[in-house]
Amino acid sequence: MDGRRASRIPGIGAGAAGNGTAGGTAGVKPLENSRVANVPAGLDRKRKAESSSDAAPDAKRATFSVGPGISRPSRSNTTTGAAAGRATSLQQATSARTAPSQLHPVSELGPVAEETWEDIRERTGQSADDVLNKKLSFPKGTKPERKVEAFVPMVKELKALGRHLSHICERQELDIEQWKAHSTQVTRQAEENERQWNIKQEEVDKQLKQINELLELQVQANNALQDRLIEKEAACVAKEGENVAVRLELTRANEDLARANKSIDELTEKIKVMEQSAKDDHRYMGTLQTYNTSLQADLTAEKARRDELQRTKDDLQGHAAELGGRVRSLEQQLSLERDQVTKLREERETSARDLAVMRADLEDMRLQRERAKTDATQAKEDLERVRAAGGKSLETLEALSNDKATMETQLAMQQKLISSMREELAAAKEGRAMSDALAETRGTQITELKVQIESLQAALADSERRVYEGELIRRKLHNIIQDLKGNIRVYCRVRPVSTSEASDASHDSEMALDFPTAGDLLGRGLSVTVPFGQSTQKHNFAFDRVFSPGTTQENIFDELSELVQSALDGHKVCIFAYGQTGSGKTFTMLGNREQPGVIPRAMQQIFQSGQKLASQGWQFNMQASMLEIYNEDIRDLLSRRKDDNKKHQVAHDANGVTTVNDLTVVDVNKPEAVEQLLAQAMEKRSVGFTALNEQSSRSHMVFTMRIEGHNTSTDVKVSGVLNLIDLAGSERVKESGATGQRLKEAQAINKSLSALGDVIMALANKQEHVPFRNSKLTYLLQPCLGGDSKTLMFLNVAPTREFASESLCSLRFGSKVNACEINVPKKNVVVPRA
Numbered sequence: 001m002d003g004r005r006a007s008r009i010p011g012i013g014a015g016a017a018g019n020g021t022a023g024g025t026a027g028v029k030p031l032e033n034s035r036v037a038n039v040p041a042g043l044d045r046k047r048k049a050e051s052s053s054d055a056a057p058d059a060k061r062a063t064f065s066v067g068p069g070i071s072r073p074s075r076s077n078t079t080t081g082a083a084a085g086r087a088t089s090l091q092q093a094t095s096a097r098t099a100p101s102q103l104h105p106v107s108e109l110g111p112v113a114e115e116t117w118e119d120i121r122e123r124t125g126q127s128a129d130d131v132l133n134k135k136l137s138f139p140k141g142t143k144p145e146r147k148v149e150a151f152v153p154m155v156k157e158l159k160a161l162g163r164h165l166s167h168i169c170e171r172q173e174l175d176i177e178q179w180k181a182h183s184t185q186v187t188r189q190a191e192e193n194e195r196q197w198n199i200k201q202e203e204v205d206k207q208l209k210q211i212n213e214l215l216e217l218q219v220q221a222n223n224a225l226q227d228r229l230i231e232k233e234a235a236c237v238a239k240e241g242e243n244v245a246v247r248l249e250l251t252r253a254n255e256d257l258a259r260a261n262k263s264i265d266e267l268t269e270k271i272k273v274m275e276q277s278a279k280d281d282h283r284y285m286g287t288l289q290t291y292n293t294s295l296q297a298d299l300t301a302e303k304a305r306r307d308e309l310q311r312t313k314d315d316l317q318g319h320a321a322e323l324g325g326r327v328r329s330l331e332q333q334l335s336l337e338r339d340q341v342t343k344l345r346e347e348r349e350t351s352a353r354d355l356a357v358m359r360a361d362l363e364d365m366r367l368q369r370e371r372a373k374t375d376a377t378q379a380k381e382d383l384e385r386v387r388a389a390g391g392k393s394l395e396t397l398e399a400l401s402n403d404k405a406t407m408e409t410q411l412a413m414q415q416k417l418i419s420s421m422r423e424e425l426a427a428a429k430e431g432r433a434m435s436d437a438l439a440e441t442r443g444t445q446i447t448e449l450k451v452q453i454e455s456l457q458a459a460l461a462d463s464e465r466r467v468y469e470g471e472l473i474r475r476k477l478h479n480i481i482q483d484l485k486g487n488i489r490v491y492c493r494v495r496p497v498s499t500s501e502a503s504d505a506s507h508d509s510e511m512a513l514d515f516p517t518a519g520d521l522l523g524r525g526l527s528v529t530v531p532f533g534q535s536t537q538k539h540n541f542a543f544d545r546v547f548s549p550g551t552t553q554e555n556i557f558d559e560l561s562e563l564v565q566s567a568l569d570g571h572k573v574c575i576f577a578y579g580q581t582g583s584g585k586t587f588t589m590l591g592n593r594e595q596p597g598v599i600p601r602a603m604q605q606i607f608q609s610g611q612k613l614a615s616q617g618w619q620f621n622m623q624a625s626m627l628e629i630y631n632e633d634i635r636d637l638l639s640r641r642k643d644d645n646k647k648h649q650v651a652h653d654a655n656g657v658t659t660v661n662d663l664t665v666v667d668v669n670k671p672e673a674v675e676q677l678l679a680q681a682m683e684k685r686s687v688g689f690t691a692l693n694e695q696s697s698r699s700h701m702v703f704t705m706r707i708e709g710h711n712t713s714t715d716v717k718v719s720g721v722l723n724l725i726d727l728a729g730s731e732r733v734k735e736s737g738a739t740g741q742r743l744k745e746a747q748a749i750n751k752s753l754s755a756l757g758d759v760i761m762a763l764a765n766k767q768e769h770v771p772f773r774n775s776k777l778t779y780l781l782q783p784c785l786g787g788d789s790k791t792l793m794f795l796n797v798a799p800t801r802e803f804a805s806e807s808l809c810s811l812r813f814g815s816k817v818n819a820c821e822i823n824v825p826k827k828n829v830v831v832p833r834a
C-alpha cells in the first residue's frame with residue numbers, strides 16, 4: 001500500500017530510491033559529489049591526504065568550474081568565513097611546521113604567480129602524502145640560508161597543496177550548502193508533497209472507502225443479481241420445459257383442433273343432415289300426428305301383412321319342410337347313386353386289374369407262341385438238316401414230328417385262349433364305358449340337384465329375411481307409436497297351467513282366458529271369463545302385446561330387446577312385473593338357469609352391444625345396485641354385512657336421477673358378474689312359502705343398472721338407466737290364509753300396490769296431484785311413472801278359472817296403466833360443443 005501510494009507521488013520515490021532518474025534532477029548533483037563532500041569533514045591528516053589523491057579527478061571537476069589557477073585569489077576572496085578560517089588554521093599549522101619559510105617575505109612570492117598543486121604534481125610527480133610526509137635533512141653545518149632555500153619549494157608545494165585542499169573544502173562546503181539548501185528545498189517539497197500526498201491519501205482513502213462501500217454494495221447487488229440470474233436461469237429452464245410441454249400441448253391441441261375441426265365439419269354435416277332430418281322428422285311428426293289414424297290403419301295393414309308374412313312364413317316353413325323332405329329324399333337318392341357309382345368304380349377298377357392280368361397272360365402266351373414258333377422253325381430246320389444229311393434215323397424224325405404235332409396242338413389251344421381272352425377284354429371295356437357313362441349321368445343329376453337345393457335354401461333364407469324385416473318394421477312402428485303416445489307400455493303374459501294345478505283336483509285348472517286367433521287383436525287381445533252369479537261374464541282386453549302360455553322366455557325378450565337397447569342410447573328405461581302372487585313375475589324377470597328371464601338376458605344384450613359399439617369408439621361404464629322394499633323398509637341386497645340395519649332413503653334430483661343413500665353400488669363389466677350379484681341378492685331377498693306360491697317374493701325387488709357411455713372419437717356422452725323391477729304379488733289375504741309375519745308382509749305389499757294403483761289412477765285421470773309419496777314403491781318409481789323414462793309393465797296373469805277374478809283385477813289395472821300418459825321419453829346425451 002505504501003509502495004503504491006509512494007509510486008503515485010511524483011519525484012518522491014525517485015529521490016528516496018536514489019536512482020537519479022527523471023524528477024530527481026535537484027537531488028542528483030549533490031549525490032554525485034557526496035563522496036567528495038563528505039571526505040574533508042572530520043578526517044585526520046593522513047586520510048585527507050589519501051582522499052586528496054583519490055579525489056584528484058573530483059578536484060579536477062571542481063576546478064573545472066572555477067578555472068585552473070587563474071581565479072584562485074578571487075576565489076579565496078569569496079570563500080566563506082568558515083572556509084577561510086580552516087584555510088587560515090591550515091596555513092598556521094603549515095607555517096608552524098615550516099616556520100623557516102616565514103623567513104621569506106610574502107612579497108617575495110606575492111607578485112609571482114603561484115604554482116598550483118596540479119602543476120606541482122604534474123611537474124614533480126608527487127602525491128599529496130609525499131608532500132606532507134616530506135622531510136628535509138641537512139648535513140651538519142649546512143647554512144640556514146641553504147636550509148631556508150631548501151625549505152622554500154617545500155613550502156610552496158605545501159602552500160599549493162593547502163590551497164588545493166582549501167579549494168576542495170570550499171567547494172565541498174559550497175556544495176554542502178547548496179546541498180543543504182537543496183535538501184531543505186527538497187525536504188520542504190517532500191513535506192509539501194507528503195502533505196499533499198496525505199491529503200490526497202485521505203481523499204484517496206475516502207474515495208477508496210466510498211469505492212469499497214460502493215464495491216460492497218456492488219458485490220451485494222452482484223450477488224443479488226447472481227441469485228436472480230440463477231433463479232432466472234432456473235425459471236428459464238423451467239420455462240423451457242414448460243415451453244416444450246406447451247409446444248407439445250400446442251401440437252396436440254393443434255391435432256385435437258384439426259380433429260375437432262374435422263369432427264365439427266362432420267358434426268356440422270351431421271347437424272345439417274340432422275336438421276334436415278329434424279325438419280323431415282318435424283314434417284314426419286306432423287304427418288305422423290296427422291296420419292296417426294292412417295298409421296293405425298297402416299299398423300293394421302302391417303299387422304295384416306305380418307299375418308300375411310306369418311302365413312307366408314308358415315307356408316314357406318311348410319314349403320321349406322317339404323323342400324327339406326325333398327332334399328332329404330334327393331340326398332338319399334344321391335347317396336344311393338353315389339354308392340352305385342362307387343360300386344361301378346370298384347368294378348371298373350377290378351376289371352381294369354383283371355384286364356391287366358389278362359394282358360400279362362396274353363403277353364406270356366404271345367411269348368410262348370413266339371418261343372413255340374421259334375422251336376417249330378428250329379425243328380423244321382433240324383428236319384431239313386436231317387433230310388439233307390439223309391442219314392438220320394427215322395426214329396428221330398418221328399420224334400421230331402411228334403414234338404411238332406404237340407407244339408402245334410399247344411399253339412392252337414393257346415390261340416383259342418387268346419381269342420376268348422380278347423372277347424372278355426372287349427366285354428370288360430364295354431362294361432367300363434357303360435359304367436363311365438352312367439357315372440357321368442349321375443354326376444350331372446347330382447349337380448342339378450345341388451343347384452336346386454341351393455336355390456331352395458336361398459329362397460328360404462330370403463323369405464325368412466323378409467319375415468324378419470317385416471317384423472322389425474312392425475316393431476319400429478309400434479315403438480314410434482308408443483313414444484308418440486307417451487303411454488306406459490303394457491305387455492300381458494299368461495303363464496301355463498302348472499303340473500300341480502293340472503294334477504291336483506282341488507284346483508280348478510280350467511282355462512279362464514281366451515286369445516283371439518285372427519283379426520286386429522291377434523297377439524294383442526285376450527278375454528277373461530269370470531263367474532257372474534249363476535253364469536259367467538267375458539271381459540275383453542287389449543294391450544301392446546299379449547303372450548299366451550306357450551311363449552318362451554326368448555320370444556318375450558325379443559319383444560323388449562329394443563327397449564333395453566335404448567338404455568345404452570341414454571334413455572331411462574323401467575321394466576316392472578306386476579301381477580297376483582304366483583302369476584309368473586319372478587319367472588319373467590329372473591327366470592331360472594335353464595330359462596333365463598329378462599334381467600340376465602338384458603345384461604347379456606347390454607354387454608354384447610357395448611362390445612360391438614366399442615369398435616365405433618364407445619366405452620361404457622356400468623354400475624349395478626339392488627334393493628328390496630320389505631314392509632316399507634328399503635334393504636340393500638348387495639350389502640356384504642349380515643345385519644345391515646341402515647335406513648335408506650330415496651331422493652330424486654332435478655334431472656330425475658334417483659339415488660338411494662348408503663346403497664352398495666358395484667362396477668360390473670361382464671354378465672357373469674351380474675349373475676353373481678343376482679345370486680347374492682336372491683339369497684338375501686325375502687322369500688317365503690305361501691298357500692299360492694312355494695317361493696313367494698315377499699318384497700318388491702329393484703335392480704338398477706346405470707350406464708355411462710363415452711364415445712372417445714366424437715366425445716359424445718350418454719347416460720342411461722335401466723330399472724328392472726320384480727314386484728311382490730298382490731294377494732287376497734283371506735284366500736291366502738296368511739297369518740302372523742306373512743299377514744304383515746301381505747298387508748304391506750297390498751298397501752304399496754294399492755298406492756301404486758292410486759298413482760296410476762291419478763296419472764290416468766291427469767290429476768294435478770299424484771300421490772307418489774304415499775309409499776316407498778311409488779316414490780321410487782316416480783321418474784318411471786311420471787317422468788320421461790320409457791316404461792313397460794309386464795302384467796303377469798294366471799290362466800285358470802281358479803284365479804279368474806284376480807286376473808280380471810290385474811287386467812283392469814293393466815288397462816289403466818296402459819292409458820297413463822307420461823312425458824315423451826328423453827335421451828340423456830351430452831354432445832361436445834362445436
Ligand SMILES: Nc1ncnc2c1ncn2[C@@H]1O[C@H](COP(=O)(O)OP(=O)(O)OP(=O)(O)O)[C@@H](O)[C@H]1O
Pocket residue numbers: 494495496498549579580581582583584585586587588693695696697698727728729730796
Ligand atoms: N311362463 C312360465 N312358464 C313356466 N313356468 C312358469 C311360468 N310362469 C311362472 N311359472 C312357474 O310358476 C311358479 C310361480 O311363478 P313365480 O314365482 O314367478 O310367480 P310370482 O308372480 O313371482 O309369485 P310371487 O308374487 O309369489 O313371488 C314358479 O314355479 C314358476 O316356475
